Amino acid sequence: MRLSALWPGGFAVFFLVAVVGGSLLTVVLQFRDSNLVEVLSDTYLHSVIRFTLWQAMLSTLLSVGLALPVARAYARQSHFFGRHTLVMLMGLPVVMPVIVAVLGIVSIYGHNGVINQLLRVTGVAPAFNIYGLSGILLAHVFFNLPLAVRLLLPAWEQIPGESWRLANTLGMSSSQLFRFIEWPSLTSFLPGTLVIIFLLCFTSFAVVLTLGGGPNATTVEVAIYQTLRFDFDPARATLLALIQLALCATIALAMIRWLRALPISQGLQLQTKDRPDCQALTYRIQDAVLIVASTLFIGLPIAAIVVAGLQGPILGVILDPVLWQATGRSLGIALLATSLASLVALGLAMTARRLVLEYRKPQATDIALWVGSLTLAVPPMVIGTGLFLWVLMTDMPQMTTLLLIALVNALMVLPYALRSIAPVLINSGRHYHRLCQQLGLEGWMRFRLIDWPAIRRPVAFAAGLGGALSFGDMGVAALFDTSGAITLPVMLYYRMSAYRFDEAAVTALVLVLISVLVFWLLNRTLGRWPS
Numbered sequence: 001m002r003l004s005a006l007w008p009g010g011f012a013v014f015f016l017v018a019v020v021g022g023s024l025l026t027v028v029l030q031f032r033d034s035n036l037v038e039v040l041s042d043t044y045l046h047s048v049i050r051f052t053l054w055q056a057m058l059s060t061l062l063s064v065g066l067a068l069p070v071a072r073a074y075a076r077q078s079h080f081f082g083r084h085t086l087v088m089l090m091g092l093p094v095v096m097p098v099i100v101a102v103l104g105i106v107s108i109y110g111h112n113g114v115i116n117q118l119l120r121v122t123g124v125a126p127a128f129n130i131y132g133l134s135g136i137l138l139a140h141v142f143f144n145l146p147l148a149v150r151l152l153l154p155a156w157e158q159i160p161g162e163s164w165r166l167a168n169t170l171g172m173s174s175s176q177l178f179r180f181i182e183w184p185s186l187t188s189f190l191p192g193t194l195v196i197i198f199l200l201c202f203t204s205f206a207v208v209l210t211l212g213g214g215p216n217a218t219t220v221e222v223a224i225y226q227t228l229r230f231d232f233d234p235a236r237a238t239l240l241a242l243i244q245l246a247l248c249a250t251i252a253l254a255m256i257r258w259l260r261a262l263p264i265s266q267g268l269q270l271q272t273k274d275r276p277d278c279q280a281l282t283y284r285i286q287d288a289v290l291i292v293a294s295t296l297f298i299g300l301p302i303a304a305i306v307v308a309g310l311q312g313p314i315l316g317v318i319l320d321p322v323l324w325q326a327t328g329r330s331l332g333i334a335l336l337a338t339s340l341a342s343l344v345a346l347g348l349a350m351t352a353r354r355l356v357l358e359y360r361k362p363q364a365t366d367i368a369l370w371v372g373s374l375t376l377a378v379p380p381m382v383i384g385t386g387l388f389l390w391v392l393m394t395d396m397p398q399m400t401t402l403l404l405i406a407l408v409n410a411l412m413v414l415p416y417a418l419r420s421i422a423p424v425l426i427n428s429g430r431h432y433h434r435l436c437q438q439l440g441l442e443g444w445m446r447f448r449l450i451d452w453p454a455i456r457r458p459v460a461f462a463a464g465l466g467g468a469l470s471f472g473d474m475g476v477a478a479l480f481d482t483s484g485a486i487t488l489p490v491m492l493y494y495r496m497s498a499y500r501f502d503e504a505a506v507t508a509l510v511l512v513l514i515s516v517l518v519f520w521l522l523n524r525t526l527g528r529w530p531s
Helices: 003-031 036-040 043-076 083-089 098-109 114-121 133-157 161-170 174-186 190-202 206-211 220-231 234-254 281-311 314-318 321-357 364-372 380-392 398-439 443-472 475-480 488-497 501-527
Strands: none
Touching: 003 234, 003 321, 003 364, 003 380, 003 398, 043 083, 043 133, 043 174, 043 190, 043 220, 043 234, 043 281, 083 133, 083 281, 098 114, 098 133, 098 206, 098 281, 098 443, 098 488, 098 501, 133 174, 133 190, 133 206, 133 281, 161 174, 190 234, 206 220, 206 488, 220 234, 220 380, 220 475, 234 380, 281 501, 314 501, 321 364, 321 398, 321 443, 321 488, 321 501, 364 398, 380 398, 380 475, 398 443, 398 475, 443 501, 475 488, 488 501
């Protein structure tokens, strides 16, 4: 085996080992002098771990439990005007900056939100408190219910039409259809969906930070942030980071059999017109209620952000130079992070393809996906803690701090890039590898003529999604920030914390518009980049 031919994957592995390994080594070295028995017996630590697991479990059960009937309603009513648009709406919370969505949720469900104001008008005292466990669960359902719907819809897309026609002939009821046809198909998708959403809720940061409401509703990631920023206790932060690492690694390893790449529905029309219950009036009304209710649940906070932003002091916020300085830093971080993630993903995918096709190593594809999904076992906040401790030991300028934030964000978006690029690149290699060998196409010439046309659209989509996610992320940036204006999401969080909600609404609207613009420009530009 020519090792020189494996240099793209070697570069990618070196990058991952340098960033992840270096940050973890810093955390471990900080912990070597701590009294392990004393810190592990801390009752506050126990309560934080219990709450982290409890809220993640409840959020997952609520999100997937509510998504099942909604997804079934979309699957059963497969042909109605606007269906494709509504399914696309389900994708908005996935790419929307978390801190912006939280502001919209507070505007609708908060103490002075639209729902509670309507209750007061009708004489009903509002009983829902947006802060604490209830608010965290509500926000997690807002983000993860639409994701679960789009992850579960392909289960209906793979049911053959013959099954529906046979069920129609046998006169099956709706419950029998679910038991004998739909549930067997769902069992292939449900475990992976549960695992993905549980890990997302377990490592949630911005939602818990803004809606936790106090020490009784604190997760491990938020506790790390508070310990470093407010208590300045590196020893305790180091312990929390190691606990977070151990918990995530244990969960990821225990559930790795279900962590495969699940297809996400693009809103295709399903061939279910032959199912017996699709035209029954009772089920059509039931499905319409579910679809309308889920659309309002997702759409109202988004609409509230737009309305509040347009009613706020738009001119004053837009003319503030600090806003655009923070925007510039966020854009720089996003572009660097998505560029690094795309290069690392491409390096891993190219090396995996070579191992599969030339060296007959079919397991290389799975290994590449596992290596690129390190953030499932090593959350960005743990890596950020190690880098933050390293910055404390050195006198680093702000530019270096921005570079470190970009490195962590690159690891955050790497799984999205790798799972978009690797399958397409390896499949292209299977089709054209022998032809390239016969024509003597290698290196840059093969990439330009064969590989790039095949992966251009997946790379464009991954880059757009990664750029939007990195631009709107505030987790690690909030840890490094000392001024409240290092990035645009952190600026929005500080304005919300200072109860400057009118300025925060305009800032949120700017953040959403630029996030959408980043996604659109990267997706459109790279998607049409000539070969």
